[in-house]
Every structure is written in structure tokens, then in C-alpha cells.
Amino acid sequence: MAEHVIVPLDFKFDFSTTNLAVGANARVGNAAAYTLACENMTYSTPLTIPSEGFGEIAGLEIFPGVVGGVKEHADYVKLVIGGQSFDDQIFNELTAPGLSPGVPDSLGAAGLRLGQMPTNFGLPLLLGGRPEDCAPKVPPGKPIEVEIGCPPASEGGVALTQPWTVRVWMVKVQGVNKLKEALRFQSTYTGQGYYDGNVMSCDFDLGDIASTEKMPLRSRMTGNPIRNPIPETGTFDPLEHWSKLPGGMDQDKPKMHVYSMFAKQMSATTTNEWYQFVLHSSKVQDKYAELYWDFTKRDALKITHIGFKNPAVGVIKNLWLKRTGREVPETYEVQWAKNPFPMPANRDPTALSYCGPAKLAKPMLIWNEIGSIEMKDNGTSVTPWALASPDQAGVYVRGIRYEHNDREV
Missing domain, CATH: 2.60.120 (Jelly Rolls)
Incomplete structure (x- = not known):
């Protein structure tokens, strides 16, 4: 049935x-x-x-x-x-x-x-x-x-x-037919037109109007999105191609998935200096938790949501959404009473969070450049996560991670 x-x-x-x-x-x-x-x-x-x-x-x-x-x-x-x-x-x-x-x-x-x-x-x-x-x-x-x-x-x-x-x-x-029927309905009803009964068009836009010199804006509006038909030849067969769609585990490039990472402060901050979440000097818990990205044109990360966890002991004053070559640095005060990036929840069940992670008004796109998220203390060093302090600073990042093929970039 x-x-x-x-x-x-x-x-x-x-x-x-x-x-x-x-x-x-x-x-x-x-x-x-x-x-x-x-x-x-x-x-x-x-x-x-x-x-x-x-x-x-x-x-x-x-x-x-x-x-x-x-x-x-x-x-x-x-x-x-x-x-x-x-x-x-x-x-x-x-x-x-x-x-x-x-x-x-x-x-x-x-x-x-x-x-x-x-x-x-x-x-x-x-x-x-x-x-x-x-x-x-x-x-x-x-x-x-x-x-x-x-x-x-x-x-x-x-x-x-x-x-x-x-x-x-x-x-x-x-049922294969029910899946195709549902995709046809949603494709038409939402006006997206990604499925015509033959091929799944998973084309997508990518680019930042502020940095078109580094990487041209790829958009459906200009008729130049990043192409991603599934399959490239032949007809979409759910039994063969379902897990090749965006988010699937068997994608061919270009491929994409939701990025979701909580990076912990694993070393003490150096007073009044920017702290990078990198594995070097053990400043983050593992390689995948690094909030430092050195991307060529073949990789991109579009950050849509950020949450900042204030430390239980000490004060982090600023958060910097950093990209190389940008004229205006995006820095924010993130002390407890001023934090514009609330976490979805706190360790204390009675400390309620009403919104989080915060959705960025303009996504932070890192593509063919170096990007990072860094923080700075208020002049007093902040202790890291450890057995004696298991509730310190951290940053949660959510977005879309892209890996491109050579043909499209």
C-alpha cells in the first residue's frame, strides 16, 4: 500500500x-x-x-x-x-x-x-x-x-x-510511483520546478554580491546557477538515485549537506588577543570542529545560523566573523546580556533560551577565500573546557557545506 x-x-x-x-x-x-x-x-x-x-x-x-x-x-x-x-x-x-x-x-x-x-x-x-x-x-x-x-x-x-x-x-x-507523485506535486505546488518526471534539477545559487571579484555570482536569475542534474543522463530512478540527491550519502560532485558543528574552547585565551578555533595548540576538540576554513573555488560553506555559548567562568567580550580581504570586519559584543547569538539551550534547565541559534540576516559565505570565527576575552584570560571547568565557551555553527566539481567552477 x-x-x-x-x-x-x-x-x-x-x-x-x-x-x-x-x-x-x-x-x-x-x-x-x-x-x-x-x-x-x-x-x-x-x-x-x-x-x-x-x-x-x-x-x-x-x-x-x-x-x-x-x-x-x-x-x-x-x-x-x-x-x-x-x-x-x-x-x-x-x-x-x-x-x-x-x-x-x-x-x-x-x-x-x-x-x-x-x-x-x-x-x-x-x-x-x-x-x-x-x-x-x-x-x-x-x-x-x-x-x-x-x-x-x-x-x-x-x-x-x-x-x-x-x-x-x-x-x-x-512505493516508487508514490515518491514520484509526491515530488511532482511539491515541485509544481511550490513553483520550484525541480522535477519534470524525468530529471531532478538540483541546480543551486552561490555567491556573495560583496565579493564578485573573487568568484562570480552564480544565480538562476542570471541563467547561470551551478548545474546539478540528477542523473546527468537518463531518467531519475528513485531506487538508484535517491541517495545521490543533496543530503544523501552517495552523492557525486557537486555535492552538499547540512553542516552542524559545536566547537569548544579547549585552551585558555590569551588576554586581549583573538582566539582561533584550530587544532594547532589544541584550541579545539578535533579537526572537524575547527572554525577556520581555507577554501579554494572547489569548496564552500554558507553559514546560516550561529550560537555562542558564554563560559560559566570568565567573560568573552567579542566574536568576529572573519573573512580575508573584507574591508569591514564583522565583530559583535557577546557578553551574556548583549549576546546576539543565543544558544538553543543551556546546561541549567531553568535558564531558558527563547531563540537560537540566531539566523544571520545575511548568510556568511566562505568560498575561494579564508574564513574563520574568532573570539576575544575582556582582558582576563578565560579557562578552557576541562574536568574542573566543564561548561566553558563554545560556538555552534549551522549551514550548508558544498563540494564542487571542476566543470562548474
Whole structure:
């Protein structure tokens, strides 16, 4: 029977029964206490979409454990499809809070929720989204998993000992013909015209009017977008090409996916100097968390949302959205009372956040240039994340990551 439904998938990790040790990670099935609840069933294995079933992931939200009036902290929560994931697409309890009564909907205020469903992975095509929204694609026969990592001791990590739930929202269609029908309908209804029944046109715009000297503005309006037909030759076959669409794990270049990263301050700041989130000198937790990008014309990152986490101890005064060669530096005061980039949630459950991450009025595009996000203290050094200070400064960045082919650039 053909169907078109929205399905919440509750990945339940009862860490009160089976703790998650410092530096370890967990998936459903690793222990009897780690299960998946969906469609009135409970599973001890990942969910696999049946033959001729197709899924699109809209978002995820996290309901963490609480110990001593403080939310437990995960190093990362990531989506895994068919054993594959994007290393620069991770979340935690601060960046993807769950919707619950009595708590402000910070993601909704930031434009990252549709009704009750978060869209921090991207608005699905099957619900009227654009190809460039990059909602992850789940092809038939591929399992859907969630992995939670506990921070290492170097980041102040302590074992997770309370129940966690990670809710993943999926749009599911059963049947090749029903999928094609839904795509044709949304393509026409939204006026986007990306699917004519033969080829999926995943062309996209890219460029910054402020820096056309470095890289010409590529736009549909001028008839010169970056071309991305799927397939390049022949007819779109969902069984073969669904996971090759933007957000999918099997894309050919040009390819794109949602970038989602929380970078931690892992070294003490040097007073009155700009702090770079780079792995050099151990200033960030790992290579993928670097907020420094040296891109050629073959790579780009369009940052759409930013959240800044104030340190529990010390004061960070300024945040700089830096790009080389720009005449006007984009700097902001980010002390607690003035921070224009609120985080979606705080470690203290009673410290409510009403909006976050903040949507940038103009996306920060880094393409064929060097870009970074840097911060500066108020004249007093700020201590890093550590066992004695496990709640310090950090920056959350969300956007779209692009990898181009030589033909289009």
C-alpha cells in the first residue's frame, strides 16, 4: 500500500541501566537498555526502511539526562544512514533541544521547526523543501541509527548515567510511483520546478554580491546557477538515485549537506588577543570542529545560523566573523546580556533560551577565500573546557557545506 507519512523515531538510551563511560559511544543494540521506539513498536536493532520505501530526515531533537540540576553533556549526537555519516554534522543537548511543555521553542524561533517537527537537518522535498535544503535521504534497505558519544576526560567528560532520548523525525513514502507523485506535486505546488518526471534539477545559487571579484555570482536569475542534474543522463530512478540527491550519502560532485558543528574552547585565551578555533595548540576538540576554513573555488560553506555559548567562568567580550580581504570586519559584543547569538539551550534547565541559534540576516559565505570565527576575552584570560571547568565557551555553527566539481567552477 502506498503511503506518505511523518514518523517520529525515539532512540532511547537508558544510561541509568547501562552507563556510557567517558570517551565511549553508544548505538541501539549495543546494550539491552538502548532501544528504538516507533510506530507502536520497540526494537533492539536499527530501523531499516523496507523494499521500495524511501525516507527523508527533517531533524532531530535531544532530551538529555539531568544530574544535580544540570543537564548531562554529550560530546556529539550524530545520524548514521547505512553505516555512513558526515563528520561535520553533529549535535548535542545544547544545539538541538527537544520541544516540551513549559519550555520556549528556541529552534522554532530560529526558523528550524515546522509545526512540532524540527527541521535542523533541512526541510524535506516531500514537504515542500528545496533540493538545497539537503534533508538526508534514506534509501530502501538502509538502516537508520543514532550514535551518542560521551566526552573524553580532556573535555571535562563524565559518564552519562541518566536516560536520554534522541527523537529523529522522518518523512516516509512507500512505493516508487508514490515518491514520484509526491515530488511532482511539491515541485509544481511550490513553483520550484525541480522535477519534470524525468530529471531532478538540483541546480543551486552561490555567491556573495560583496565579493564578485573573487568568484562570480552564480544565480538562476542570471541563467547561470551551478548545474546539478540528477542523473546527468537518463531518467531519475528513485531506487538508484535517491541517495545521490543533496543530503544523501552517495552523492557525486557537486555535492552538499547540512553542516552542524559545536566547537569548544579547549585552551585558555590569551588576554586581549583573538582566539582561533584550530587544532594547532589544541584550541579545539578535533579537526572537524575547527572554525577556520581555507577554501579554494572547489569548496564552500554558507553559514546560516550561529550560537555562542558564554563560559560559566570568565567573560568573552567579542566574536568576529572573519573573512580575508573584507574591508569591514564583522565583530559583535557577546557578553551574556548583549549576546546576539543565543544558544538553543543551556546546561541549567531553568535558564531558558527563547531563540537560537540566531539566523544571520545575511548568510556568511566562505568560498575561494579564508574564513574563520574568532573570539576575544575582556582582558582576563578565560579557562578552557576541562574536568574542573566543564561548561566553558563554545560556538555552534549551522549551514550548508558544498563540494564542487571542476566543470562548474
